[in-house]
Amino acid sequence: MSYAVKEMFLTLQGEGVRSGRRAVFLRFAGCNLWTGREQDRARAVCRFCDTDFVGTDGENGARYGSAGDLAAMAEHLWGPGREERYIVLTGGEPMLQVDDALVEALHGAGFEIAIESNGTLPVHPGIDWVCISPKAGSEVVQRSGDELKLVWPQPAEPLPGHGFEDIGQWDFDHFLLQPLDDPDADRHREACIAQVMDHPRWRLTLQTHKMLGLK
Numbered sequence: 001m002s003y004a005v006k007e008m009f010l011t012l013q014g015e016g017v018r019s020g021r022r023a024v025f026l027r028f029a030g031c032n033l034w035t036g037r038e039q040d041r042a043r044a045v046c047r048f049c050d051t052d053f054v055g056t057d058g059e060n061g062a063r064y065g066s067a068g069d070l071a072a073m074a075e076h077l078w079g080p081g082r083e084e085r086y087i088v089l090t091g092g093e094p095m096l097q098v099d100d101a102l103v104e105a106l107h108g109a110g111f112e113i114a115i116e117s118n119g120t121l122p123v124h125p126g127i128d129w130v131c132i133s134p135k136a137g138s139e140v141v142q143r144s145g146d147e148l149k150l151v152w153p154q155p156a157e158p159l160p161g162h163g164f165e166d167i168g169q170w171d172f173d174h175f176l177l178q179p180l181d182d183p184d185a186d187r188h189r190e191a192c193i194a195q196v197m198d199h200p201r202w203r204l205t206l207q208t209h210k211m212l213g214l215k
């Protein structure tokens, strides 16, 4: 099996409970909720995406021929030392491509594996840290994990039949609201703060890499 990878780079995890942690990011090409083309955005299921995940033309992007090749690039980017090796699988939608061979190869190289997924596909059971970010109008099948990170605001009933309060009952250890980054970001930040004030189960998370000028 080969893997279409948009980019791979070393940075700090910018979002969520583990923000600030040194991490290799592996961004897969392609998503099931948007083609990634601007002309399709308005009629996509997910319309607010802040990421270019089309093609394999980013930093260290390529069609990797094997899981071993990907693990070797992850090791190269991490550099010397086997302690605390951490890789975040993202995209696009990583669960379109993650398979047994990749999980095995990354574990074999000593990496703890995290994933950022929209939850429309079951997450691979070998993954060590699961972050799910539901999108209004999609069917979320992965309703358990480590952190649920809801970009907010989204339509009042983020998922058909599943309002805000209901999602808070899913099987996650952490419930996070992430302000929608768009031209009204200041207002969205205020809306998130107001929600957290009303719903103490939820916490605010910010996209710190954007503030720090990190990738």
Ligand SMILES: C[S@@+](CC[C@H](N)C(=O)[O-])C[C@H]1O[C@@H](n2cnc3c(N)ncnc32)[C@H](O)[C@@H]1O
Residues within 6 Å of the ligand: 031, 048, 049, 050, 051, 090, 091, 092, 093, 094, 116, 117, 118, 119, 132, 133, 149, 151, 178, 179, 180, 181, 182
């Ligand atoms: C680009 S997505 C890739 C992973 C996966 N497809 C998903 O949606 O979770 C990575 C994270 O960025 C979040 N995100 C995307 N666009 C955003 C925006 N405009 N503002 C805030 N967060 C955003 C997503 O919800 C997700 O948590």
Ligand SMILES: Nc1nc2[nH]cc(C(=O)O)c2c(=O)[nH]1
Residues within 6 Å of the ligand: 011, 012, 013, 014, 015, 025, 051, 090, 091, 116, 209, 214, 215
């Ligand atoms: N630094 C950094 N942290 C991130 N956390 C989640 C990201 C993503 O795009 O999945 C992301 C990203 O793109 N950069």
Ligand code: SF4
Residues within 6 Å of the ligand: 031, 032, 033, 034, 046, 047, 048, 049, 050, 051, 053, 091, 092, 093, 118, 135
């Ligand atoms: S599901 Fe994730 S990668 Fe796909 S368009 Fe939405 S935010 Fe972007």
Ligand SMILES: [Mg+2]
Residues within 6 Å of the ligand: 051
């Ligand atoms: Mg990002």
